[in-house]
Every structure is written in structure tokens, then in C-alpha cells.
Amino acid sequence: MISFVFPGQGSQKIGMGEDLFGRYPELTAKADHILGYSIQELCRDGERLNQTQFTQPALYVVNALSYLKKTEETGLKPDFTAGHSLGEYNALYASGAFDFEEGLQLVKKRGELMSRAKGGGMAAVIGLTHEQVTDVLRENHLDMIDIANMNTPQQIVISGYKEDIEKAASVFEAVNGVKMVHRLNVSGAFHSRYMLEAKEEFLRFIESFHFKPLSIPVISNVTARPYEQRELKETLTGQITGSVNWTDSIRYLMGRKNMSFEEIGPGKVLTGLIQRITAEAEPITDEIKVPAETGKSSITAASLGNEEFKRDYQLKYAYLAGGMYRGISSKEMVVKLAEKGMMGFFGTGGLNIAHVEDAILSIQHELRDGGSFGINVVHNMKHTDSEEKMIDLLLKHGVQNLEASAFLTVTPALVRFRAKGLKRGAGGQ
Missing domain, CATH: 3.30.70.250 (Malonyl-CoA ACP transacylase, ACP-binding)
Incomplete structure (x- = not known):
């Protein structure tokens, strides 16, 4: 397993990103437009580069482009991501919580608010x-x-x-x-109670943003545990006044199976910190513990099931509820399961396309702050066109998970659902 880690303030250096801006001209132009100045010129300006309101956007952009280059060249996707302070925004970007532009808007505002703190x-x-x-x-x-x-x-x-x-x-x-x-050469008391005003204003700013479901677990600086989708805004905002618990974040990742780390971005500050943590501290395994006074295992629902399965589907519990014909299990049940960290499938058998579309839109609206769900599709040997239309509908609305019922073999429609969006990378993968 591998974790990508993204550095924060202190890792900036003059000339960083020079090999990236020409490689990604469209994203560089978008960054210039959002910021109102040239990101490339900023990274050459040593005086401005060390000012918080400029440091944070510069690092976010360079970290993000470094991540894109890494994934394009290697085809490698991490099992976990984490970032130190500002770097956590790149960890969330890598996980798909927001796109490049949205992340930069958040970081720009964060840097501006934090730079106001004087004394x-x-x-x-x-x-x-x-x-x-x-x-x-x-x-x-x-x-x-x-x-x-x-x-x-x-x-x-x-x-x-x-x-x-x-x-x-x-x-x-x-x-x-x-x-x-x-x-430290800083102007503000960052990650302390003295950033409360910045935190409150950032919370008002962030309310207008819609975060997408995380595709990769992101370790929070505040909790040293993976982000909970429904608490994403609160956790991210709390980072402004909360402590950066980098030691326990790495200890938690050490406790996963055979974890390796790769720093994505300028410098090797985090690499050095991780080397010291792994040498000086024990992993956090979150294993089921046996209380000494009882000698019995303390087993919880969340501790059961395959961890990789739960991570892949962003679930707290390894529990699924299958779809039932004509939506008998109801869209309401699908939503309730998702809200509690489980996953349910809505049964489409016997329903027309319009009815299914209404159900999908309703479920997605209720789960706009996160939660996993799926759609059940029943094979129809006599009318394959209806199966194709159902797949068209799922792709149209970005449905991620499909429960295939009564299929005697893999059909072209199923292949199309799973393969849609594949493309060949720069390295041929």
C-alpha cells in the first residue's frame, strides 16, 4: 500500500514548478485567472513567495500539478492521502472532493484570512x-x-x-x-485559538461549496483518522484553529498493511518527518482490544468486515442491502442506509425509465453531502435495448455502483458501464 503526502508552508522555494507550468498550460492559465496574477512569476519572487497569502496558493498549485504529473507518468493511484496543514487541500483534491479551480479558490481565501492575523x-x-x-x-x-x-x-x-x-x-x-x-518566521499564531475569526469567516465562505464523495481516504490533521464525508466542511474548517496532528496521522497509516509513503510537491520536509516518526513511534492499528478485566473481545459493528471493501466504497460498516423488484425497498431506505455508513441498492425491475430517473435524482439530492448507493439492474434477454437505455441513464447521472441481477453472462451493456471514461495516459497506460 502507498500513501501520497503533500507538504504545506515551509516547503516553498524559489523557482518551484518551473517544469510543470509549461506542461499544464490550461491549468496554469486558470490559476492566473483565479489569483489575478501570474503563478509562474510568483514562484520566482522570493519576497512574495514567503508571504502567507501568496505561499498557500503557490504551494497548492505546484502540489496539484506534481500530483497530475506523477499519476500520468506512473499510472499509480494512492491507497491513502494526507497533507500537512495547507497540503491537506491537495490531499482532498487528489481524492476528488473538489476540482483544481475550486480547491484554489478555497486556498486563496484561506491564505488571505490567515495573513490578516498579526502579532x-x-x-x-x-x-x-x-x-x-x-x-x-x-x-x-x-x-x-x-x-x-x-x-x-x-x-x-x-x-x-x-x-x-x-x-x-x-x-x-x-x-x-x-x-x-x-x-519560526511567521506573522500569525496559526493553528491556535487566535485564528478563530479566520475560522468563522472561512466557514461562511465554504458553505457555498459542494464537496464530492471522496474516492480515496484522506487523513485529517485534526483527528488523525480518515475524513467522514458528512463532516468534511466542519473538519476542514476546524483545521484552522486545531492542532496539526501529523505524528498520529502517520502512525495511523503505519498501522495499515505494509504502508509506504511518497511526498508529492517541492522539497522533502515531510519525508524527513516521516522517517523520524517511523523510527521513534509505534503504529496505531485500531485493532480490537481485549479488556484486561474481562478477558473478552470488545467487538463493534464497525470493526467487522473487510477494510479494503469499506475503503473502496467509502463505508463505515461492511453491510449492503440488495435491491428489490419495483423499488420495494424504496429510495428512502437507500438514503437512510447511506447516511449511516452502509450501502443500499434501489431495485429498478418492473419500473419504467422515468420512474428510475426520478429515484436517482431524489437519492442524489438527499445524499449531496456524501454517502454511497447503487442501482439494481435486471437482465432482460428478450429486450436488450431496455438494458442499454438503463445503462445510458446511469452514466448520464454518474451512478457509480451497479448491482447486476439475473445476468447469465457479461453483456456489452455491463462492459460499457464499467469501461466508460477509460483513456490512454501519456505513458501508454
Whole structure:
């Protein structure tokens, strides 16, 4: 298995993306239009490139184009994606939550809002664990300081007003075990309570966006677990004030089967962090645990079933409900199953095309914030044209999952449904 990870602020460098802008002229032109300036010129301008409102869009564009190049050249799709702070937007883009332009609009707004925060500071404390840093803050009454990043088990970033950060830095420099306190070159107290105003304004901005179902699990900075589709906006917005829990995000991915990591974007900052995490920390497996006091397994519905199956179909539970003739199981039941993290199929047998289309549109409307469903199609040996019309309808409305009933063999209609959209990549794949 492989995870693609995308870097955030701190990975930018002058001249980044030079090999990508000419390769993707249409997307580069779209970026220029959305931003109101040349992305290529920005990446050559060292002064502007280090300003938050410019850094974030520049990294998003370069990360996104790097991802497209990677997938075109190798045909490789990741099993998971993750991104450090700003990089999480590229992880969501790679998973299909939004297109290139929508992602850039979100990042542009995020960068503008975060750049307004003045008077803040951040510092990396190296040599102490998260718990030890928390203890030092509490014991020294530094309650105006927040934990911003948990980059590795012993690299913790603190955030707050600049004068409070200076006071805290002096305290940490005198603590036994601290190897270094590194003040970061930032203007704001990012990933802290002091970004609340930016978070609230971003939440209002993001409300008008419609996020598509994630095709690849994305690990959230806030929860260090895969995004829940129905909580996507809240989780993404919460990242502005929440801590970047990079250590546990990587530990969670380490706990999957034989996981490897590849950094997509400029630099190798995340590669270095991941090397330290894998050397210093144990994987998080989320295995079923046996309580010592009972000796019995604590089994939950969500822990059962094949993990790959649940990941492929974006399900919380490995449960399906098959379609019934004439839609007896109802579109309402299909919606309820999807909302609870399961998947149901709507039965089309005995129904006309118009009735089926109404059902599809109704289900898609109810599940506009996410949820998996499918359509049951019954083979008709005498009237193959009706089968073709049904496939036309499913393709028209972007239905992803089909339950094929009563088929004695694979028919051209089924092949067309599954193969629609295939194309040959630059490398011939």
C-alpha cells in the first residue's frame, strides 16, 4: 500500500514548478485567472513567495500539478492521502472532493484570512514529547500558548502572541532534555485559538461549496483518522484553529498493511518527518482490544468486515442491502442506509425509465453531502435495448455502483458501464 503526502508552508522555494507550468498550460492559465496574477512569476519572487497569502496558493498549485504529473507518468493511484496543514487541500483534491479551480479558490481565501492575523508567533520545541510540552506550559502558567503542530514524537510547535512565545521559548530553553527551541518566521499564531475569526469567516465562505464523495481516504490533521464525508466542511474548517496532528496521522497509516509513503510537491520536509516518526513511534492499528478485566473481545459493528471493501466504497460498516423488484425497498431506505455508513441498492425491475430517473435524482439530492448507493439492474434477454437505455441513464447521472441481477453472462451493456471514461495516459497506460 502507498500513501501520497503533500507538504504545506515551509516547503516553498524559489523557482518551484518551473517544469510543470509549461506542461499544464490550461491549468496554469486558470490559476492566473483565479489569483489575478501570474503563478509562474510568483514562484520566482522570493519576497512574495514567503508571504502567507501568496505561499498557500503557490504551494497548492505546484502540489496539484506534481500530483497530475506523477499519476500520468506512473499510472499509480494512492491507497491513502494526507497533507500537512495547507497540503491537506491537495490531499482532498487528489481524492476528488473538489476540482483544481475550486480547491484554489478555497486556498486563496484561506491564505488571505490567515495573513490578516498579526502579532502572533510560533516556535518548534525539539526534544520533548507532546505530554512533556503540555506539562511545562501548565507548570509555568503559560496558558496563553496553544500546541499548533505535533510534527514528530519530539518536535512540537507552539503558537500564540509573539511576546508570549518569546517568554515560553526562554522557559523551554532552560528545561532539561530540550535540544533546541526554533522560532519560526511567521506573522500569525496559526493553528491556535487566535485564528478563530479566520475560522468563522472561512466557514461562511465554504458553505457555498459542494464537496464530492471522496474516492480515496484522506487523513485529517485534526483527528488523525480518515475524513467522514458528512463532516468534511466542519473538519476542514476546524483545521484552522486545531492542532496539526501529523505524528498520529502517520502512525495511523503505519498501522495499515505494509504502508509506504511518497511526498508529492517541492522539497522533502515531510519525508524527513516521516522517517523520524517511523523510527521513534509505534503504529496505531485500531485493532480490537481485549479488556484486561474481562478477558473478552470488545467487538463493534464497525470493526467487522473487510477494510479494503469499506475503503473502496467509502463505508463505515461492511453491510449492503440488495435491491428489490419495483423499488420495494424504496429510495428512502437507500438514503437512510447511506447516511449511516452502509450501502443500499434501489431495485429498478418492473419500473419504467422515468420512474428510475426520478429515484436517482431524489437519492442524489438527499445524499449531496456524501454517502454511497447503487442501482439494481435486471437482465432482460428478450429486450436488450431496455438494458442499454438503463445503462445510458446511469452514466448520464454518474451512478457509480451497479448491482447486476439475473445476468447469465457479461453483456456489452455491463462492459460499457464499467469501461466508460477509460483513456490512454501519456505513458501508454
